[in-house]
Amino acid sequence: MSDRFLYRGAAEDLRANDAQWRAYESTGHCVLLAGPGSGKTKTLATKLARMLDEDVEAPRGLACITYNNECAREIEQRLDALGVSRSGRVFVGTVHSFSLTQIVLPYARSAGLGLPDDFEVATEQQQRQAFERAYNRVAPGPQTPASWRFRANRYRRTYVNRGRPEWRETDATLAALVETYEAELRALGTVDFDDMPLLALRALAENGWLRTALVAKYPILAVDEYQDLGTALHSMVLGLCFRAGMRLFAVGDVDQSIYGFIGAAPDLLRRLSERDDVETIRLGINYRCGSRIVTASEYALGEARGYRASDGAPEGTIYFHPKAGTSADRARFLVGELLPAIQGRHAGLRLGEVAVLYATASMGDEVADAAAAAGIATVRTDGNALYPRGSRLMRWLEQCAVWCCGGWRTGRPRMANLVEEGCRLFRDVVADEDGRVVFRRLLVENLWAHRDAAASLHDWLADMDAEIVRPMVERVRTLAEERETLVAFIARLHDGDPGAMALGDFSGIGIGADRLNLSTLHSAKGREFDVVVLFEMDEGKLPRNNPLQDELREARRLFYVGITRARKEVHLIYGMQSPSRFVADLEQRLAGSG
Numbered sequence: 001m002s003d004r005f006l007y008r009g010a011a012e013d014l015r016a017n018d019a020q021w022r023a024y025e026s027t028g029h030c031v032l033l034a035g036p037g038s039g040k041t042k043t044l045a046t047k048l049a050r051m052l053d054e055d056v057e058a059p060r061g062l063a064c065i066t067y068n069n070e071c072a073r074e075i076e077q078r079l080d081a082l083g084v085s086r087s088g089r090v091f092v093g094t095v096h097s098f099s100l101t102q103i104v105l106p107y108a109r110s111a112g113l114g115l116p117d118d119f120e121v122a123t124e125q126q127q128r129q130a131f132e133r134a135y136n137r138v139a140p141g142p143q144t145p146a147s148w149r150f151r152a153n154r155y156r157r158t159y160v161n162r163g164r165p166e167w168r169e170t171d172a173t174l175a176a177l178v179e180t181y182e183a184e185l186r187a188l189g190t191v192d193f194d195d196m197p198l199l200a201l202r203a204l205a206e207n208g209w210l211r212t213a214l215v216a217k218y219p220i221l222a223v224d225e226y227q228d229l230g231t232a233l234h235s236m237v238l239g240l241c242f243r244a245g246m247r248l249f250a251v252g253d254v255d256q257s258i259y260g261f262i263g264a265a266p267d268l269l270r271r272l273s274e275r276d277d278v279e280t281i282r283l284g285i286n287y288r289c290g291s292r293i294v295t296a297s298e299y300a301l302g303e304a305r306g307y308r309a310s311d312g313a314p315e316g317t318i319y320f321h322p323k324a325g326t327s328a329d330r331a332r333f334l335v336g337e338l339l340p341a342i343q344g345r346h347a348g349l350r351l352g353e354v355a356v357l358y359a360t361a362s363m364g365d366e367v368a369d370a371a372a373a374a375g376i377a378t379v380r381t382d383g384n385a386l387y388p389r390g391s392r393l394m395r396w397l398e399q400c401a402v403w404c405c406g407g408w409r410t411g412r413p414r415m416a417n418l419v420e421e422g423c424r425l426f427r428d429v430v431a432d433e434d435g436r437v438v439f440r441r442l443l444v445e446n447l448w449a450h451r452d453a454a455a456s457l458h459d460w461l462a463d464m465d466a467e468i469v470r471p472m473v474e475r476v477r478t479l480a481e482e483r484e485t486l487v488a489f490i491a492r493l494h495d496g497d498p499g500a501m502a503l504g505d506f507s508g509i510g511i512g513a514d515r516l517n518l519s520t521l522h523s524a525k526g527r528e529f530d531v532v533v534l535f536e537m538d539e540g541k542l543p544r545n546n547p548l549q550d551e552l553r554e555a556r557r558l559f560y561v562g563i564t565r566a567r568k569e570v571h572l573i574y575g576m577q578s579p580s581r582f583v584a585d586l587e588q589r590l591a592g593s594g
């Protein structure tokens with residue numbers, strides 16, 4: 001089969017599942033409501049490939065908005081596997097990058113956004129200082145600027161239409177604080193992350209020609225993880241799809257909404273799915289989890305959804321581990337007793353197939369310490385990781401490091417893929433064939449000259465930054481934040497012992513096959529493992545003490561997301577005297593179900 005039609009082969013997997021097939025065959029606005037492991041990403045990617053081939057004529061294309069860069073990568077990789085060629089017809093990225101690269105950067109001036117031509121994305125330090133100045137001017141109250149900043153940003157994301165009375169009436173102080181803060185940013189000639197969708201929305205709302213231009217370029221808009229994307233994206237969808245004529249293909253799961261605390265509003269997905277002009281399809285089979293884990297997950301959620309495991313799925317097991325002592329004692333139990341027992345049960349199980357999930361990064365410190373003491377390698381995806389795992393630039397550099405540490409000999413990763421991903425990262429600079437040739441030469445020369453696993457990581461990164469990243473980022477404003485991550489990491493290495501971490505250590509970080517995964521529950525979303533250990537599932541930790549109703553519901557959904565990451569085994573570890581109400585409830589219900 002030619003590459004162009006690979007998706008038709010992949011579509012055969014969907015045929016036996018009536019709901020997936022209907023989504024694949026849909027012709028109008030379609031919303032796919034899909035529980036964990038139900039194949040929503042698989043269906044979405046196959047449908048994207050089909051729409052691109054059959055419904056949209058080149059040079060028009062389609063845009064797919066995802067929750068974060070990690071999800072964008074996942075979709076890009078699946079599209080690659082389906083043979084979707086990398087022309088400029090497909091946009092895959094976050095709502096922020098869509099707003100910035102497709103609307104604000106190209107049209108800021110003609111859409112009358114009042115930004116200087118050379119506006120920049122503010123660094124974290126500039127944002128913090130701008131907020132402190134705004135805080136001093138508005139003098140909102142006794143708490144710290146940091147706590148006001150969190151609330152102000154949530155307010156900004158929630159009330160996106162400043163023309164409506166709610167903007168000022170709901171909380172006049174927060175409205176004033178936001179406006180003063182934004183004015184401070186503009187005085188520096190900068191915008192911040194949250195500005196991007198808001199500015200894009202304003203540009204679209206005020207300029208009919210811009211909506212027309214966007215619909216001409218992207219007649220189809222796909223949205224993944226809709227429940228987590230918030231009000232700005234929803235308003236954009238309403239304007240572009242239900243007024244300007246883009247066709248919508250949206251995917252999400254209200255039960256997996258875990259970002260309400262920063263302004264996501266799962267109800268928007270529900271409302272979308274209830275519209276008369278939308279075909280709503282629900283997927284009911286969970287292809288990931290064993291049948292007992294599917295049952296447990298519904299108990300954990302506290303709602304019956306009628307999901308079932310696929311035919312022939314193994315049963316799966318839930319284990320409860322109440323343990324006396326401190327959380328450090330429980331971490332040592334996990335590493336010293338539980339892990340060997342798990343590995344004993346599953347011959348050949350790689351550590352990368354096991355994940356330890358917890359509510360906050362500090363709980364991960366306990367496990368990381370215990371693992372380090374026992375000589376077990378870990379890979380962390382939480383706020384205390386060496387750097388944010390979501391950073392595309394860092395992930396690309398990791399892969400470059402793998403190449404320098406022997407990949408050049410084994411062909412894993414292939415240089416062609418490094419060039420491809422680099423071109424994608426720096427796409428505003430490496431725009432045409434000539435640019436690609438120059439970029440390829442630059443990359444090959446640099447990596448070839450740095451093939452030494454024992455080299456100092458600090459020096460290697462500093463060289464990569466000076467030779468490749470900085471010159472590129474100076475011309476790609478969208479990557480300013482990514483480079484900040486890199487610069488901060490280089491500074492951290494320098495403040496420690498610059499020679500202490502070798503390139504070989506860094507190249508191993510990205511390859512988790514033999515490393516135990518440590519992650520917050522939030523960062524585990526969308527991932528899957530054979531065995532999941534939920535660590536510190538105590539009342540007061542999940543949920544936190546005295547939760548508000550909304551917080552309690554969101555904590556429950558977080559618990560649900562954790563359980564549904566597992567294919568074969570779920571382990572719950574908690575203090576003997578303080579099990580979370582979710583754990584106690586689950587144990588009782590499972591006992592009752594026999």
Ligand SMILES: Nc1ncnc2c1ncn2[C@@H]1O[C@H](COP(=O)(O)OP(=O)(O)OP(=O)(O)O)[C@@H](O)[C@H]1O
Pocket residue numbers: 013014017020034035036037038039040041042043253287288525526527564
């Ligand atoms: N029709 C199908 N037949 C067989 N396997 C399938 C089918 N649909 C999906 N799967 C498999 O089920 C697993 C989960 O699919 P996918 O990652 O697309 O789920 P998801 O709905 O995005 O999950 P989550 O919301 O939990 O992240 C994958 O391994 C996928 O290949």
